[in-house]
Amino acid sequence: MIRVVIDTNVFISATFLPHSKPAQIIDWIRGGKMVWVTSPEILEEITRVLLCPRVKKRHGLTAQQITKVLEGLIQGAEITPGTMRANASRDPEDNKFLACAVEGQADYLVSGDKDLTDLKSYQDIPIVSPAAFLEIMARAPHHDRN
Numbered sequence: 001m002i003r004v005v006i007d008t009n010v011f012i013s014a015t016f017l018p019h020s021k022p023a024q025i026i027d028w029i030r031g032g033k034m035v036w037v038t039s040p041e042i043l044e045e046i047t048r049v050l051l052c053p054r055v056k057k058r059h060g061l062t063a064q065q066i067t068k069v070l071e072g073l074i075q076g077a078e079i080t081p082g083t084m085r086a087n088a089s090r091d092p093e094d095n096k097f098l099a100c101a102v103e104g105q106a107d108y109l110v111s112g113d114k115d116l117t118d119l120k121s122y123q124d125i126p127i128v129s130p131a132a133f134l135e136i137m138a139r140a141p142h143h144d145r146n
Contacts, residue, residue: 037104
């Protein structure tokens with residue numbers, strides 16, 4: 001099964017736009033079509049951003065609803081220890097996604113952040129936009145690590 005690290009911006013986009021490409025990726029995770037690889041640091045960031053008053057005002061979810069959504073996604077996720085460090089992104093805040101991808105042996109890192117997508121890959125793990133990821137999955141629907 002495909003193992004994928006998802007950047008926080010993909011989660012935020014999926015929350016704001018329920019019929020978007022990021023939302024489709026989150027739906028695939030919910031449906032068990034891929035393994036979401038994440039870390040405690042990434043989960044903390046997603047929660048913090050979703051609870052930010054400016055963001056919360058836009059998506060309209062309560063803290064309880066946000067917790068419920070994340071708990072549902074975490075059930076099928078693989079949470080890495082978060083001990084590995086990376087130092088390859090122009091934005092030091094993005095290194096946690098690179099480290100998680102390596103530590104969790106991800107097949108892809110999906111991000112809408114140019115600081116990450118400009119890298120193209122990190123330690124042989126492709127870094128792709130949500131649209132590119134969906135195109136890859138459409139061309140190789142039977143791609144499976146197991």
